[in-house]
Amino acid sequence: MASDVDSSENLSSDDPSALPFDPPGNVRMTAELRFKHTDDRRPIVNQYLRGHRVGKGQHGEVWVCWDLSDSRRELAIKAVKRNNPRAEKMNLLRRRNLPSSPHTPLTEKLGSAEYKIRKEIAIMKKCRHGHIVRLLEVIDDKLNDRIYMVMEYLAGGEIKWRNEQNEPVLKVDQCRRICRDVILGLEYLHYQGIIHRDIKPANLLWTADRQMVKISDFGVSHFSYAQHLAAAGSGQVLDNRNDPILLDDSDLSKRAGTPPFLAPEVIAEYNNTDPSPSMISLATSSTIPSSKSATQIYSSATIHASTSRRPPITKAIDIWALGVTLYCLLFGRIPFRSSDSSEYVLYNIICNQDWSPDETMGYDHISTGGRHPKSKNTEGAIVMNFLDRLLQKDVNKRITLDEAKVCLILYAAE
Numbered sequence: 132m133a134s135d136v137d138s139s140e141n142l143s144s145d146d147p148s149a150l151p152f153d154p155p156g157n158v159r160m161t162a163e164l165r166f167k168h169t170d171d172r173r174p175i176v177n178q179y180l181r182g183h184r185v186g187k188g189q190h191g192e193v194w195v196c197w198d199l200s201d202s203r204r205e206l207a208i209k210a211v212k213r214n215n216p217r218a219e220k221m222n223l224l225r226r227r228n229l230p231s232s233p234h235t236p237l238t239e240k241l242g243s244a245e246y247k248i249r250k251e252i253a254i255m256k257k258c259r260h261g262h263i264v265r266l267l268e269v270i271d272d273k274l275n276d277r278i279y280m281v282m283e284y285l286a287g288g289e290i291k292w293r294n295e296q297n298e299p300v301l302k303v304d305q306c307r308r309i310c311r312d313v314i315l316g317l318e319y320l321h322y323q324g325i326i327h328r329d330i331k332p333a334n335l336l337w338t339a340d341r342q343m344v345k346i347s348d349f350g351v352s353h354f355s356y357a358q359h360l361a362a363a364g365s366g367q368v369l370d371n372r373n374d375p376i377l378l379d380d381s382d383l384s385k386r387a388g389t390p391p392f393l394a395p396e397v398i399a400e401y402n403n404t405d406p407s408p409s410m411i412s413l414a415t416s417s418t419i420p421s422s423k424s425a426t427q428i429y430s431s432a433t434i435h436a437s438t439s440r441r442p443p444i445t446k447a448i449d450i451w452a453l454g455v456t457l458y459c460l461l462f463g464r465i466p467f468r469s470s471d472s473s474e475y476v477l478y479n480i481i482c483n484q485d486w487s488p489d490e491t492m493g494y495d496h497i498s499t500g501g502r503h504p505k506s507k508n509t510e511g512a513i514v515m516n517f518l519d520r521l522l523q524k525d526v527n528k529r530i531t532l533d534e535a536k537v538c539l540i541l542y543a544a545e
């Protein structure tokens with residue numbers, strides 16, 4: 132088998148349950164795929180015995196598998212088709228009405244499916260942290276135009292946060308612990324210069340014992356060398372020079388993520404109560420399908436820096452998305468919703484309307500005390516104040532991860 136270990140990262144990969152701030156581990160890059168079946172017709176991809184399918188996304192399918200080589204470890208294997216004609220067609224339809232740009236982004240040169248997977252791999256290769264799903268091997272099957280990503284398996288699956296009646300199913304303390312895990316994961320990502328851009332409950336996976344969550348799905352994430360230097364200090368050098376895809380900044384100008392979780396600065400052109408007709412047509416050209424209001428979008432529109440008021444897009448967008456996520460976990464519903472499922476209405480609500488809590492939060496029905504609780508020391512008041520700071524529309528007033536950590540420590544100590 133033609134296999135080579137990424138030479139830019141020369142630390143051994145051993146412990147799968149890496150502790151926070153572990154150095155990056157090796158990701159095996161394998162250029163050959165062997166496919167066979169067991170006697171009872173179960174598929175084997177190289178040394179991985181494939182089990183049942185655990186998930187299906189826009190671009191790929193994920194199966195549980197077992198490493199037959201030595202460890203017999205239970206892992207996850209994601210298969211992505213390099214060229215995805217359906218997704219390409221959707222993108223083409225979306226792009227049709229948009230103004231053309233003199234600079235053709237790499238997304239369009241490579242085709243969005245291949246770009247997405249290559250970027251996801253490049254970003255995951257940089258990460259080794261206890262709250263980030265870890266990539267172990269990439270199998271590049273050129274013959275069949277597929278790429279396989281072998282990852283650690285999160286057996287608890289996606290966080291289930293509401294029941295059929297849209298009521299919360301998690302206790303407030305569980306929500307707090309999920310929040311803590313995401314903050315630790317984001318702290319590591321931001322230190323690496325990575326903006327996740329799609330934090331939401333569906334991208335947070337439980338470990339088998341449901342004691343911990345890990346951040347997954349880096350399909351629309353962005354690596355910024357400038358942010359990495361800012362976070363890590365200018366003495367740091369880029370540790371992955373072989374990945375030009377990481378240096379392509381064109382995709383930060385795309386509106387990527389999941390509409391109800393987008394921060395106001397990402398959709399700043401909707402921060403306007405009297406929109407121009409062109410603005411409405413821009414938004415309605417990609418109306419949110421009603422049943423899929425929490426589906427990821429990518430490049431439905433290029434963000435134009437036409438407005439001088441536009442704040443820069445920074446890692447603070449992940450903090451906003453964490454606020455939306457925490458609200459979902461506490462109340463079993465999304466804080467900003469549009470009644471008619473149009474993107475324009477939703478974005479206008481996100482930019483211009485305040486959120487409101489229910490009387491109680493969590494499965495354990497703890498009183499919130501309302502949007503601005505009178506007493507400051509109740510559990511409800513502490514959580515509402517935390518949400519208020521995460522969901523600050525003004526990016527300069529939004530809480531930082533350092534401050535969020537302090538809030539959570541104080542909250543846990545109450």
Ligand SMILES: Nc1ncnc2c1ncn2[C@@H]1O[C@H](COP(=O)(O)OP(=O)(O)OP(=O)(O)O)[C@@H](O)[C@H]1O
Binds near residue numbers: 185284
């Ligand atoms: N490491 C993993 N362990 C367990 N389940 C996983 C793992 N990775 C993904 N899944 C499951 O598979 C589903 C699809 O995975 P993923 O979101 O990565 O695919 P995708 O094609 O990138 O999706 P999309 O682009 O639509 O967000 C997830 O929703 C999750 O439930």
